[in-house]
Amino acid sequence: MKRLLQNQGMIQIFLAMLVVIGTMLVSMYAIYRISISSIYEKVTQNNSLVVKSLIQSYDNQFRTINNLIHSIHGLPYNFETGEFGRMDMTGVYKMQDQxxxxxxxxxxxxxxxVFYDNLDIAITSTGTSNLSLILDYKxxxxxFNTNYWRTFMNSDNSLKIFAGERYNITNVNMMKVPKKLIVVAxxxxxxxxxxxxxxxxxxAAFLKHVNQGGMIPGSSLAVLDQxxxxxxxxxxxxDIGSILEQVSSNEKSLTKGNYEYHMYRSNFNEFYYIEKVPYQFSNISSVGKxxxxxxxxxxxGAVLLSILLSIYLYRPMKRIMSQLGGRHSGNDFKKILSGIIHLQIENSxxxxxxxxxENEAKRGVLLQAIDEFASSSEQDPAFNRYNAEFFIYRLFVMVVVQWRSPGENQARSLEHMTECLQSALREKQMMASVYYEKDLxxxxxxxxxxxxxxxxxxQNLNEVLLRLEQDELTGYSxxxxxSKAYASELANCRQAYSNAVQALEYRLVSTTSKVLDAGKINGDWNMHYPFDKVEKLSNYILNRQVKEGKQIISEIIGNAVERNVHHYQLIHIAETMFYFMLRHAGNAAKDNEELMKLERAFHAAASHSFDGNDVESMLHDAAVRIAKYIGSSQQEASKLNPTYISQYIELNYMRNLYLxxxxxxxxxxxxxxxxxxKKTFGVNYVEYLNKVRLSHARELLQNTNYSVSEVGEKTGYLNSSTFTTTFKKYYGISPSEYRKQQIS
Known part of the structure; x- marks a missing residue:
């Protein structure tokens, strides 16, 4: 035995095995240190930030609902009965539209x-009806029937949110459909x-509106009122009751069973939020042991096995070593090395x-920092933790980068876009950190x-964006x-973000630069809105003259681009034109679901538009779709409908269209x-007819050499005196003076 221990070959085998054992032990210990318990600690920290972000999102939705109620209260309509015992239905319809x-x-x-204490009428966004039909039948x-709501509203109550319950809703086919609804009184x-x-x-739609995908699987969130x-x-x-008995007030925690419960209180409406999260993972202590x-x-076992194998392999290894001349490269060592590499890969x-x-948590902190409604008192711990990681030097600027997608076939993942932008900025020696916000x-x-x-x-950022558009992100724009420069504190991110976003909104539509400097943006209100052309556009779309309508759209947008207005002003012009076209389709519609989809799609396209060409293109598309909808919705069986009446007046305005x-x-x-x-169009018949006639009269005064009396005759007025008086009443000047202004 002594001779064996003194043999150098056997000692080398034994020491080699001990090296392998030591390496395995270190690797196993490292994996154990960063295993389930370590991962859980990181995940729960991230989940806490996610939950606070969710609470902020819910608060924003409750704030939106509260603002809606205030807006409805502010609608200036009084529905007392008139001198013949009937309600002022014009005001009712106007209130319904708003x-x-x-x-x-x-x-x-x-x-x-909306209903009133002493009236049986109920006003909704889709129409008016008897109060009992709405609350007891629909x-x-x-x-929660009519008697309940009248009693509740007659009592002294603050704004009340009722828990979601199943209601039987009568649909358009007169069928009862169950749906879970939350009621806000x-x-x-x-x-x-x-x-x-x-x-x-x-x-269901309310819960989907707030993304809860970032929460730990198995966790949940409950919302309670004040x-x-x-x-x-x-x-x-x-089970809320048993939790409330042991947890109350602001941000207290409780461990019960396999779960932890955390209570938060909203700064907006003093609502309570209870987070239920799994307490570590199942049997974590027994797994560690x-x-x-x-x-x-x-x-x-490995040490004992090493001793036995060393003794067992002594003679074979000695013979093999002598045959190989003292060198060794056996397969056993490769297998051991392969196992070590596999552990290293898993560790990586x-x-x-x-x-x-960690990156997602940092992104969450930054998004909260730029949120104007975020509560700084809740964010202080996170701010202190990440402040040094966000900033390297004493000053910083914020850059907001917006991308236009080339289409689904060429779309890149957000992770890829983030990495490309991060790498390109670092190549330019910029100490930059990139985070995705929303909508590219x-x-x-x-x-x-x-x-x-x-x-x-x-200049450097402009070069980076141009290179990315040509190489890694081909097809994107x-x-x-x-922004301006700010001191390196997360508390300044909100102002920097506002400064950068404002620069994008105030960019001039004819600018060719990809990068805007917020410090050089100036306000300019050289905006012109041609109401007469927009009215004509509305009539063209009503009569499905799409080609002529597109021409007017191009003229108005082209004029705005020539004036070099701000981008947000151009969007305002486009949205006004869209609603002028849409109003006729709304009058002809029985089921306006398609129009609502078109409206949402238009607003989404407007918010992502890059230039005047984008705005013009989306208006052309809207004109085609609205005209097509009007054509498919016209009621040929009855002539008493808004579409037919508007079209008849537009085609016959030059005739004597008496009442x-x-x-x-x-x-x-x-x-x-x-x-x-008057109920349908909001004005009386004569005033509407005069507006149509005078719109055509203005065009004739601008573009023809007809005399004033000839223009009056061609637009339906029996004599020059009536035409002149009517024209001056609506525009404040005579037809002759108007023609002189246009020529000058």
Whole structure:
């Protein structure tokens, strides 16, 4: 035995095996240190930031609903009965139209209902009806019926949110469809108006509106009002009562069973949010103990096995070593090396996962920092932790980069776009960090030592964007804005973000630069809005003269581009033109779901438009679709509809269109037609006819050599005196003076 121990070959084998054992032990210990418990700690830290971001999102939605109720209270309509005992239905219809505009902007609202203490009428965004038909039949519920809501509204109450419950909703086919709704009842402790307001919210759509994908699997969130009454929960059967008995007030925690419960209180409406998260992972302590036992057993067994193998392999290894001349490269050593490499790869993957979680947490902190409604008191710990990682030098600028996608076939992943932009900026020696915000918009934080370094950033960033458009991100188009320089504190990110975004909104439409300097943006209000051309566009679309309508669109947009207005001003012009076209389609529609989709698509395209060509193209597309919808929705069976009446007046305005004549054409009496016309169009028949005639008269005065009396005759006026008087009444000057102004 002594001779064997003194043999150098056997000692080398034994020492080699001990090296392998030591390497395995170090690797196993490193994996154990960053295993389940370590990962869980990182994930829970990230989950806390995600939950606070969710709470902020929910607060924003409740704020939106509260603002909607205030807006409805502010609608200036009084519906007392008139001298013949009938309500002022003109005001009712106007209020309904404005409610429809307010409600359509919030996609998770099912309906808004307004009623009064002493009236049986209910006004909604889709029409008016008897109050009982709305509350007892359309939104049927055993408890929440008409009597309940009248009693509730007559009592002294603050704004109240009722927990989601199943309602039987009567659809357009007169079928009962169950749906879970949340009801918000407007408060009356301080009367803003005589209106009683109920907001019906689709709970499923409301929950989908806030992305909860970032939460730990198995966790959930419950929302309670200021009286600790449950409003809704992301988990069915969430036992709130037992938790509230042990947890109350602001941000307290409780461990119960396999879960931890954290309570937060909103700064906006004092609502309570209870987060339920798994308490570590199942059997984490027993798993850790088992891992240690396995490691100790493995080490002892490996040492014993090394001794036995060294003795067993002594003679064969000696013979092999002598035959190989003292060199050794056996397969056993390769297998051991392969196992070590495999462990290293797994370790690297775990580190990547931790780094991804860390980056997401930093992104969440930055997004909260630029949120104007975020509460700084909740963010202070996170700010202190990440402040040094966001900034390297004492100053920073924020860059907002917006990309236009080339289409789904050429789309790149957000991770790829972030890496490309990050690498390109680092190649230019910029100390930059890139974070994705939303809608292909990225936020870049660039640290600088002195203010004068900012002057070179615009040119360098322009070169970076051009290279990316030509190489890694072919097909994409980019634009960016650089904020002013600020001290390196997260608290300044909100102002820097506002500064950079404002530069993008105030960019001139004919600018060719990809990078805008927020410090050089100036306001300019050289905007012109040709109401006569827009009115003509509306009539062309109504009559489905799409080619002529497109020509007017191109003229108006071209004029705005020539004036070099700000981009947000161009969007305002485009949206006004869109609604002028859309109003006729809305009058002809029975089911306006398609028009609502078109409206949402138009606003989305407008918010992502890059230049005047984009705006002109989306208006052309809207004109085609609206004209097609009007054509498919015309009611040929009845002449008493807005589309037919508007089209008849547009085609026959030069004739003597007396009230008796138009009533005969629509097969009604003059009195009934006059009442119907005012309710439908918002003005009386004569005023509408004068506007159509004078619109054509202005065009003839501008573009022809007809005399004033000839223009009057061609536009339907019996004599020059009537034409001149009417023209001066609407425009403040005579036709002759108007012609002189246009020539000069």
């Amino acid at each position: 409610m429809a505009t307010l409600v359509s902007s919030i996609d998770y609202i099912e309906e808004a209902v 939104y049927e519920h055993k408890r 407007g408060g009356n402790k301080v009367r803003m108006s005589s209106k009683n307001i109920l907001i019906y919210i689709d709970e 009286n600790e009454q449950l409003i809704f929960s992301t988990e069915d059967g969430f 088992s891992n240690r036992i396995i490691m100790v057993t493995a080490v002892l 993957e775990i580190k990547k996962q931790l780094q991804a979680a 918009q990225f936020i870049v934080l660039i640290s600088i030592r002195e203010v004068k370094e900012r002057d070179r950033l615009s 980019a634009r960016a804005s650089i 008796d004549h138009i009533a005969e054409v629509t097969e009604t009496s003059p009195k009934y037609f006059s009442s119907y016309f």
